[in-house]
Amino acid sequence: MNAYEYIKKAILHGEFPPKMRLTEEFLAKKLQISRTPIREALKQLESEGLTVSIKRGVRVRDFTKQDIQQIYDLRTLLEGYAAAQAATHRTELDIQEMKTANDMYEQAINSYFESGEATIEYILEINHKFHDTVIKASQNQHIHSHISKVVVVPLIFRSFYWFNENQLRHSLDVHETILKAIEDRDIDRARIAMHEHIYHGRDQVLMHINDIDDNYSNNGG
Numbered sequence: 216m217n218a219y220e221y222i223k224k225a226i227l228h229g230e231f232p233p234k235m236r237l238t239e240e241f242l243a244k245k246l247q248i249s250r251t252p253i254r255e256a257l258k259q260l261e262s263e264g265l266t267v268s269i270k271r272g273v274r275v276r277d278f279t280k281q282d283i284q285q286i287y288d289l290r291t292l293l294e295g296y297a298a299a300q301a302a303t304h305r306t307e308l309d310i311q312e313m314k315t316a317n318d319m320y321e322q323a324i325n326s327y328f329e330s331g332e333a334t335i336e337y338i339l340e341i342n343h344k345f346h347d348t349v350i351k352a353s354q355n356q357h358i359h360s361h362i363s364k365v366v367v368v369p370l371i372f373r374s375f376y377w378f379n380e381n382q383l384r385h386s387l388d389v390h391e392t393i394l395k396a397i398e399d400r401d402i403d404r405a406r407i408a409m410h411e412h413i414y415h416g417r418d419q420v421l422m423h424i425n426d427i428d429d430n431y432s433n434n435g436g
Contacts, residue, residue: 218246219256226265226275233277236269263364280424287417290365291410293358294346298393298409300353302402309352310398316345317390324383338383339375345390349409352397377419386412 216224222242225231237257239250246253257273260266266273278286301309320341326333343366350359378386389412396405 217256218242218248218252219259221246222253222256223260223265226260231275233275235275236272237266237275238272241272280421283417283420283424286365287413287420290362291413291417293362293365294349294413295406295409297350297353297355297358297362298397298405299402300355300358301349302397302400302405304354305352305397305400309348310394312348313345313352313394313397316341316348317387317394320345320390321387324380324387327383328380335375342375342386349393349397375416377423382415382419386415389415 222231222237231237239253239257242253242257243250257266261268261273265276267276320338323333323338323341327335327338347359350362375383389408392408393405393412395401396408
């Protein structure tokens, strides 16, 4: 794992919580590498909106409720557009890839609740795999880079951690609705279903944002 991947994972998993100050010296010592790859990693993370430059080093970015609302609104527009474009341009291979990803998603949910073998992290990974197949089917080479920047917030707050079994299975059902709309080339339904899907995740984050802030404060964040 390189410096960029390590620091990003530490931020996303809460090891480096919002507002935490990070310096090249600290990270170089922690990773036992030179400062050059650290410096490049921090520049990349800042461009992705995960860190903010301060006088000496950077700090992990924190998000207000307004930030979350605005970022989710933007993500909804982008992924809704991607779903609509996918309904227009999808191929049979795209549909098969979506079905495969969604089957994996269902299996992961079943495994998590029935045997405990799957983890929430794995469910989250497979969920993103499904979304990536939709974006790929849109045949818009620019949209993925824009969407990746606004997926940062749900990754940080990991809204799936607050989903109960019914909510996760509802998420699976919405995937099915999105998939069928794209397969049927139903542009409006694909876009609207994706909007509802993302707003569901937003509502979970907004509902728990105060708990997150309290947790970081209690842990010295």
